[in-house]
Amino acid sequence: MRHCSKTINAEDEWSPELEPQRFSYYELQRATQGFDEKNLLGSGGFGSVYKGTLADEMIVAVKVFNVQMEGTLQTFDRECEILRNLHHRNLTKIISGCFNLDFKALIVEYMPNESLDKLLYSRDYCLNIMQRLNIMVDVASALEYLHHGYSVPVIHCDLKPSNVLLDNNMVGHLTDFGIAKLLTKEESIAHTRTFATIGFIAPGQFIV
Missing domain, CATH: 3.30.200.20 (Phosphorylase Kinase; domain 1)
Structure with a gap:
């Protein structure tokens, strides 16, 4: 990760974990x-x-x-x-x-079709049944990868329509990992409590 500064003469720094392109x-x-x-x-x-x-x-x-x-x-x-x-x-x-x-x-x-949340409640656009099904498959694929496809299980913790973004081909992309959790092997077995905000569930969780 590299630095950028609001002072024009400050030098930026970056680390190889991210793309080496420099932005101020x-x-x-x-x-x-x-x-x-x-x-x-x-x-x-x-x-x-x-x-x-x-x-x-x-x-x-x-x-x-x-x-x-x-x-x-x-x-x-x-x-x-x-x-x-x-x-x-x-x-x-x-x-x-x-x-x-x-x-x-x-x-x-950038995702041209913005979020699933906006499309679900849009007066100008209606998702058909196949689009909804495909988006559900996209989200399920993302979750399967997070839970089983990486060396450390990742729990998103904030799955909701506003965190599902849609590209130009209406393919769903899961976003916003700010409160996600990385689990060790022991935690993945022993953890049974809910990570997300207690008492909260986003409206429109079900898209069919």
């Missing part, structure tokens, strides 16, 4: 037109996601973390650790990252 804070600012609200794709407790266009015309999603909120650093580190190590067609791909003491962001692939 100002590049992300230009890409999102100053983090303009018209480019806002969504927001949550730990930050906001913006649509951005890089200098090479590549369209990306820029996830900016709220560094003032307690727990953001742990969330940022956990998402970096998971996304840079996992590779599956139904998981969102990380492109790079940019961070210093007062700015932390991840640059991830």
Whole structure:
């Protein structure tokens, strides 16, 4: 993971876990037109996601973390650790990252059809039965990989329609690993409690 700084003369650093492409804070600012609200794709407790266009015309999603909120650093580190190590067609791909003491962001692939949540409640678009079935298979494939396809089982902990993003071909991609858990062998056997927020279930969990 590399650093980026808001000071123009500061040198960026990066580590080989992420793509070695370099982005500065100002590049992300230009890409999102100053983090303009018209480019806002969504927001949550730990930050906001913006649509951005890089200098090479590549369209990306820029996830900016709220560094003032307690727990953001742990969330940022956990998402970096998971996304840079996992590779599956139904998981969102990380492109790079940019961070210093007062700015932390991840640059991830952009999903043109946004989230399953938005399509489920859209007045302009209706998912047909085959699209819904295919998306369920996509999510199930992602979960199967997280639980059994990686050396350490990964528990997402926040599975809901707003965390399922859809690409140009309506393929589902699971995203947002901020509260995910990596389990050791002992934990995967012994852990029986629920990780997600107690008493909470997202509306529209069932898409058929």
